[in-house]
Amino acid sequence: MVPLEHVIGLSAILFTIGVIGVATRRNLIIVLMSIELMLNAVNLAFVGFNRLHPENLDGQIFVLMVIAVAASEVAVGLGIMISMFRNRDSVDLEEVSLLKW
Amino acid sequence: MTVFSFLFYLFAALAVVSALGMVMNLRNTVAAALSLVVTMISLAAIYVLMEAHLVAAIQIMVYAGAIVVLFLFVVMLLNLRQDTFAPGRQWLVKSAGALAGLLVGAQLVRLLSSPLPELPVLPEGFGGYRMLGISLYTDYVLLVEMASLLLLAAIVGALILAKRKID
């Protein structure tokens, strides 16, 4: 079987890629997708650690809850994006800077 | 190298490559969404390798099959074109990437040099729908109810946000 630290390492790599996506991209869709990538990386870590302690299925249950949270966040995030697009006809994050000092 | 290890490294490499393809993609938003789907499916394959069968099925059904379709739907609806980095941001991206790579590399070196304990033997039906179902509806039934309330709030929120005019 696969040693668990490789699974956790993969989760760390994916999480970092997601953070880079959120921090540097201008397109709101890519930012939302990078958030999904981060949530997936966290799910992988949960499942990996549950494999290490299989007395109960707490890790996998929490993964189900994370998937539910991700679904609701995507729904609301896409709604925000649609209303943003209707107001200013682009989803560029550089233009949404009214509150920037 | 056993079949399991080979499959795991294959799907891990696929996941990392498609995640990079999604984040680094500057030309085509739809291709970025499809790379995200490939990442999710390879993660589902890794879940199956770790005996989390129900979570793998739900990952494909919900994540890859509904959430990313919603992304694609909005991308097609709004007809989003390509993206550019803001002027002067190139150095930020490159230095952020380098710093992140250094940090992750250091953490990985530290992680891989101190191995975690051996993987224990799994009980019968681990990761199957029976154990998960019993656990969900007896120990964590409150969590299920809270998740349903959260989803209701998200439905109402998305409806209000995407409506045109509320007269």
Next chain:
Amino acid sequence: MPIEELIKTAVILGVVVLALAPVITWIERKQSAVMQDRIGANRADIAGITVLGLLHPLADVIKLFAKEDFVPQGANRVMHTIAPLIAAMPAIVSYGVIPFGGVYYFGDYRLSLAVADPDWGILYIFAIASIATYGTVLGGWSSNNNWSLLGAMRASAQMISYEVTMGLSLVGIFMVFQTLSLVTMGLEQDTTMRVFGFVERLLGFPVPAFLDWVRIPAWGIFYQPLGFVMFLACIMAENKRPPFDLPEAESELIAGFFMEYSGMRFGLFYMSEFIQVVVIAGLMTALFLGGWAIPYLDTDTIIGGVGSFFGTGFATGLCILLHFGTFMVKVVMMIWLQMALRWTLPRFRYDQVMDLCWKIILPLSIANILVTGAVMLMVRS
């Protein structure tokens, strides 16, 4: 090397996909012709011998291979090419868990006529059906055409809505059979059940002897008639079968999301729809119509009866043939039903499709779960 699975996969791909799918195009033409009181397509011939139009699928395939394969101008070449593959893959891959026969024992060797039997067989079908959305969406978007895009967006909304109700309408069956694996469900439907058994629980006194022999086969449709109707509607909508074929609306959007496809790429979309017809029929049979089980004649009776004359090995072989034949007969019945539904009902409007899913089938399926649970509590303590 998993030789057994390879043989089973080869048989399924060869018999069902390559041989049955073209025959279904012929069934569609002939059945619609018979239902509409005309003759149908019967001109294709080899040296003057027309075989009732059975050569038309062959003519179709030859024509599709010979056509020019183009990508429209301004379209994304890569996505235009892979969209038919993504659309065809779920249809073919779904055959992996459908049980074409039961579980047989040749001495020590256990032979099951399903390619794979994971514990969560039905969830595999749901997961694969979720991936099928991408073929449609990509095909419509990558064609650089407004009407294809419209068809693709209608298709994606319809498909992701009906995935939800597809799962919910089957929860009653999961509760009754206590399993998610299709092979186990087939084994459970191999017996008969007493019709008046619930009287014992409700009224407290044992069933009189003259009513006790009334038994019906323990098929899913007798346990869950409403689930059968709802699941049929949902899976036909999921696979964009008429009357839910608004994404391909032939009289409105020309061909909807696969308008800009010609040649064998169109052939792939077209064939995948007919392969899905067989998958739908196979699923309905395995879940609701008792699968491979012959009514009133379960496996042990056959093997015991024939085996006492000719030996157990021969009896098991005969049983395999009988069960496979029964399964194919029921699949053909379900294919006939889908074709009849196609040519009887007019196409639904888009808002009618969405209303049906969210306002009618979803509450009904939840009520079905409630009633099934209540009845199970009363009858099986």
